[in-house]
Amino acid sequence: MRLLSSIKYALIISVVLLFQFCSDIASDALAPEKTDLTYTDDIKPVFDRSCIRCHGEDVQNGNVALNLSSYESIQNYIGDVPSYGIIIVPGLETSTLLIRLKPQYNDMYKYLDDPEEYNLIYDWVVFNEAAE
Numbered sequence: 001m002r003l004l005s006s007i008k009y010a011l012i013i014s015v016v017l018l019f020q021f022c023s024d025i026a027s028d029a030l031a032p033e034k035t036d037l038t039y040t041d042d043i044k045p046v047f048d049r050s051c052i053r054c055h056g057e058d059v060q061n062g063n064v065a066l067n068l069s070s071y072e073s074i075q076n077y078i079g080d081v082p083s084y085g086i087i088i089v090p091g092l093e094t095s096t097l098l099i100r101l102k103p104q105y106n107d108m109y110k111y112l113d114d115p116e117e118y119n120l121i122y123d124w125v126v127f128n129e130a131a132e
């Protein structure tokens with residue numbers, strides 16, 4: 001009888017610990033994402049500051065014509081599946097835009113003023129459907 005109740009006790013403790021562990025993981029994963037981002041309020045200021053001198057209305061550097069200066073223009077690069085010219089697939093963290101901006105690669109990332117701007121653009125694409 002005593003053995004049975006210590007087993008029961010140990011079991012309850014493990015379940016409680018496991019639950020705590022899982023909710024810690026869940027809150028870690030959920031904490032940073034922002035869900036009310038729009039191009040106009042949050043992303044355009046970053047693109048204007050860091051990107052449009054090479055990817056703007058009149059200047060389009062490189063082999064790809066990329067004009068990041070308005071949402072109207074950006075709509076040309078948003079699609080359902082990754083393909084040539086489609087740099088934003090809402091919900092997809094491997095969208096070309098995010099790959100080119102990845103901090104580890106220091107490719108287009110180097111033009112950002114602040115590392116937080118990468119998170120902003122990431123959340124806009126992945127969690128906010130690249131909203132206008």
Ligand code: HEC
Nearest residue numbers: 050051054061062063064066085087096097100108111112
């Ligand atoms: C100093 C010029 C310059 C700046 C500033 C710049 N880029 Fe670029 N970017 C380029 C060039 C040149 C290419 C094309 C060559 C290449 O693919 O590396 C390019 C390519 C890209 C591509 C790939 C397009 C495709 O269809 O494959 C993306 C996405 C991109 N840039 C995003 C950005 C973003 C976002 C910013 C601002 C944070 C930015 N770039 C700032 C010069 C620049």
